[in-house]
Amino acid sequence: MAERSLPGTGLPGVSRRGFLAGTSSILGAATLGLPAVAQAKTAPAVIGDGAQVPALVIGTGYGGSVAALRLAQAGVDVHMVEMGMAWDTPGSDGKIFCSTLSPDHRSFWLRTRTKMPLNYFLGFPIDRDVSRYTGVLDAEEFGGITVYQGRGVGGGSLVNGGMAVTPKRENFSYVLPSVNADEMYNTYYPRANAGLGVANVDPAWFDSTPWYQFSRVGRKHAQRSGFPFVFVPDVYDWDYMEREAAGTATKSALAGEILFGNNHGKKSLQQTYLARARATGRVSISPLHRVVSVAPAGGRYTVTIEQLDTGGGVTATKTVTADRVFFAAGSVGTSKLLVKLKATGALPNLNGEVGKGWGDNGNVMCGRANHLWDPTGAQQSTIPCAGIDNWAAGGAFAEVAPLPTGIETFASFYLSITRNPNRAQFTWNGATGRVDLNWQASWKQPSIDMAKTIFDKINAKEGTIYRTDLFGTYKIWGDHLTYHPLGGAVLNRATDNYGRLHGHPGLYVIDGALIPGNTSVNPFVTITALAERNIEKIIATDL
Ligand code: FAE
Numbered sequence: 001m002a003e004r005s006l007p008g009t010g011l012p013g014v015s016r017r018g019f020l021a022g023t024s025s026i027l028g029a030a031t032l033g034l035p036a037v038a039q040a041k042t043a044p045a046v047i048g049d050g051a052q053v054p055a056l057v058i059g060t061g062y063g064g065s066v067a068a069l070r071l072a073q074a075g076v077d078v079h080m081v082e083m084g085m086a087w088d089t090p091g092s093d094g095k096i097f098c099s100t101l102s103p104d105h106r107s108f109w110l111r112t113r114t115k116m117p118l119n120y121f122l123g124f125p126i127d128r129d130v131s132r133y134t135g136v137l138d139a140e141e142f143g144g145i146t147v148y149q150g151r152g153v154g155g156g157s158l159v160n161g162g163m164a165v166t167p168k169r170e171n172f173s174y175v176l177p178s179v180n181a182d183e184m185y186n187t188y189y190p191r192a193n194a195g196l197g198v199a200n201v202d203p204a205w206f207d208s209t210p211w212y213q214f215s216r217v218g219r220k221h222a223q224r225s226g227f228p229f230v231f232v233p234d235v236y237d238w239d240y241m242e243r244e245a246a247g248t249a250t251k252s253a254l255a256g257e258i259l260f261g262n263n264h265g266k267k268s269l270q271q272t273y274l275a276r277a278r279a280t281g282r283v284s285i286s287p288l289h290r291v292v293s294v295a296p297a298g299g300r301y302t303v304t305i306e307q308l309d310t311g312g313g314v315t316a317t318k319t320v321t322a323d324r325v326f327f328a329a330g331s332v333g334t335s336k337l338l339v340k341l342k343a344t345g346a347l348p349n350l351n352g353e354v355g356k357g358w359g360d361n362g363n364v365m366c367g368r369a370n371h372l373w374d375p376t377g378a379q380q381s382t383i384p385c386a387g388i389d390n391w392a393a394g395g396a397f398a399e400v401a402p403l404p405t406g407i408e409t410f411a412s413f414y415l416s417i418t419r420n421p422n423r424a425q426f427t428w429n430g431a432t433g434r435v436d437l438n439w440q441a442s443w444k445q446p447s448i449d450m451a452k453t454i455f456d457k458i459n460a461k462e463g464t465i466y467r468t469d470l471f472g473t474y475k476i477w478g479d480h481l482t483y484h485p486l487g488g489a490v491l492n493r494a495t496d497n498y499g500r501l502h503g504h505p506g507l508y509v510i511d512g513a514l515i516p517g518n519t520s521v522n523p524f525v526t527i528t529a530l531a532e533r534n535i536e537k538i539i540a541t542d543l
Contacts, residue, residue: 045284047305049318053079056303056322058291058337061155062524063511064328065273066195066531072282074539079322080283081305083290083333084109084151085134087158087261087270097136097158097261100382101406105131107260109138109151110312117148117259117481118365118413121405123469134288134310136261139481140332142437145360146481147332153287155330156524157268158261160483161384162235163399164198165521166529171391174419175519175526178492184529192529195276197267198233201385202242206231209245211254213377215386217370218400218412222388225461227454229388232399232522235267236383256404258382266383273528289318291337294325295346296504301325324506324542327489327513331358334513335426335488336435338501343428349503353494355426357487358437359517362395362418364447365478366455367403367467370410374462380404388414394453395419397521411467417484418450423517426488444479451477484523489513491530499534500542510534 047053055071057064060082068078090096091106098106103114107130114127117139137159138149150156166189172181206212222229236253243249244265252264262268277283286305293304300323307316327334339355341347370376380402388398398416403409422443429436459465466476489495491514494502499514501507512527514534519526 047286051320055324057326059328060153062527063531065269067326067510068283069277070535072280078283080285081289082287086287087152099256100259101256105133108135115139144439144441147485154269163522164233164525167520171520188529188533191532210379211381215400221458225458227388232387240265253381253383327509328511331485331512339426351502357490357516358424360482361484362420362447363482367470368412378408395450416451418447420447486515487517490516498537
């Protein structure tokens with residue numbers, strides 16, 4: 001198979017066979033597509049009270065996994081602390097994760113009722129009661145927005161769509177203004193794409209399979225209105241998906257699995273960066289452990305950690321000492337910790353930029369109602385693989401997303417990433433003992449206006465209308481949420497240009513909190529590439 005380039009980036013892509021060949025030595029027999037349980041044989045050594053560690057990483061998402069791997073390769077012992085579960089043990093149904101269509105206790109983080117992002121179908125609410133459990137998807141509610149995040153070893157990689165998009169180079173100065181673009185596009189984006197196992201769908205298979213009919217309808221409509229249509233790379237194993245379609249492999253993406261985890265096929269961090277990190281023998285992980293405080297202690301740091309049970313109760317409180325602490329709890333998790341620790345005096349020297357510059361990556365969703373002669377298919381893969389690029393002209397990049405209900409809906413569904421300029425701030429609320437975010441619901445209007453530059457035109461051309469039954473009754477826009485929280489400890493403001501927090505040597509931010517609110521495309525490749533850049537500098541100069 002020829003190497004496929006990653007569209008719009010100028011970067012070489014990784015062919016599927018190329019990726020498999022390149023990783024087989026790393027992953028050993030951990031063939032991609034196997035359940036996560038097959039890759040997680042080494043039991044993580046849970047951290048003990050009073051432990052002393054050279055490097056402690058808070059969180060096991062993209063930033064944390066890059067930091068752990070590179071520190072371990074440089075000879076540093078690393079302990080990772082993760083508030084979510086390990087997700088390496090099947091439940092009574094033999095599966096680690098539950099399906100999107102039948103959520104059970106494994107679905108949501110400590111909720112008694114689901115909070116589906118797409119919460120209505122045919123005008124009826126679809127949320128249901130579940131038992132309270134440390135499930136894999138958190139729908140964290142702030143005043144004006146619900147922020148969806150992954151919880152567990154692997155962070156957002158457990159629940160996300162795997163869309164692995166490198167921003168167009170001409171947009172990079174908007175994404176990360178203080179970072180050298182040449183270095184990123186020559187070294188760190190290629191390193192991140194290789195490390196994550198990014199690849200494109202085979203265009204011939206895409207054109208022939210019923211599972212992507214919804215995307216082909218999306219392509220036809222985009223092109224008839226004159227919009228560039230691009231393939232979007234992903235970390236799902238495309239060979240595995242083709243075997244699912246052929247009936248020779250257990251279905252995952254083709255069985256509605258995505259939002260609450262994929263039991264097969266997806267190369268989450270557990271199969272890539274974290275597998276390599278564990279293979280060094282220098283990285284251990286404590287799941288169901290939540291960091292609640294970090295404070296200076298004679299040139300090192302005292303870290304306070306709560307151990308949780310699967311009902312969310314605290315079963316132990318541990319105090320450990322670390323020479324260096326890497327905040328990788330995600331944009332919201334890292335920002336909340338830093339804002340609290342500054343306000344309560346635990347880390348008094350943090351600067352006034354902490355908590356600022358938070359954005360939603362301009363996320364907004366909508367559906368369109370197609371004519372009866374344009375069915376989108378009862379069979380839909382959960383993995384999106386294409387988008388409509390109107391960033392330059394209209395400030396919107398729209399993923400053609402699936403609506404895998406198992407029945408024909410005649411709906412086209414989209415997640416748009418838009419150039420929304422609004423930025424919010426996290427602040428400590430002493431009265432409630434919580435961190436608030438001052439995002440306003442009305443701040444989504446610019447995103448709606450930008451998304452309309454695409455869909456008003458397509459509707460006019462096709463003679464179609466918006467769906468009004470997916471987010472409420474007579475509600476067009478899914479404007480109450482984001483999947484892509486970014487910022488809150490912005491690079492070169494709350495930290496120096498490599499993520500070193502001002503005022504407290506030995507403390508670093510290495511996750512999506514560094515990015516000032518928008519990446520112009522889906523964010524995790526940029527989070528990974530920036531982490532690769534920063535940890536290389538930190539290892540070279542600080543250790
Ligand atoms: P993240 O992956 O969120 O990891 C942070 C980790 O820290 C989590 O495991 C937390 O449980 C843990 N944590 C938080 N607080 C604490 C604490 N106090 N103590 C211990 N542990 C803690 O951070 N992005 C894409 O590029 N493509 C997609 O297709 C895509 N689809 C998405 C779909 C959904 C439904 C969601 C929710 C997100 C999606 N994203 C997608 C966003 C992407 O997953 C997200 O940007 C990254 O996961 C963020 O990476 P970080 O390393 O910043």
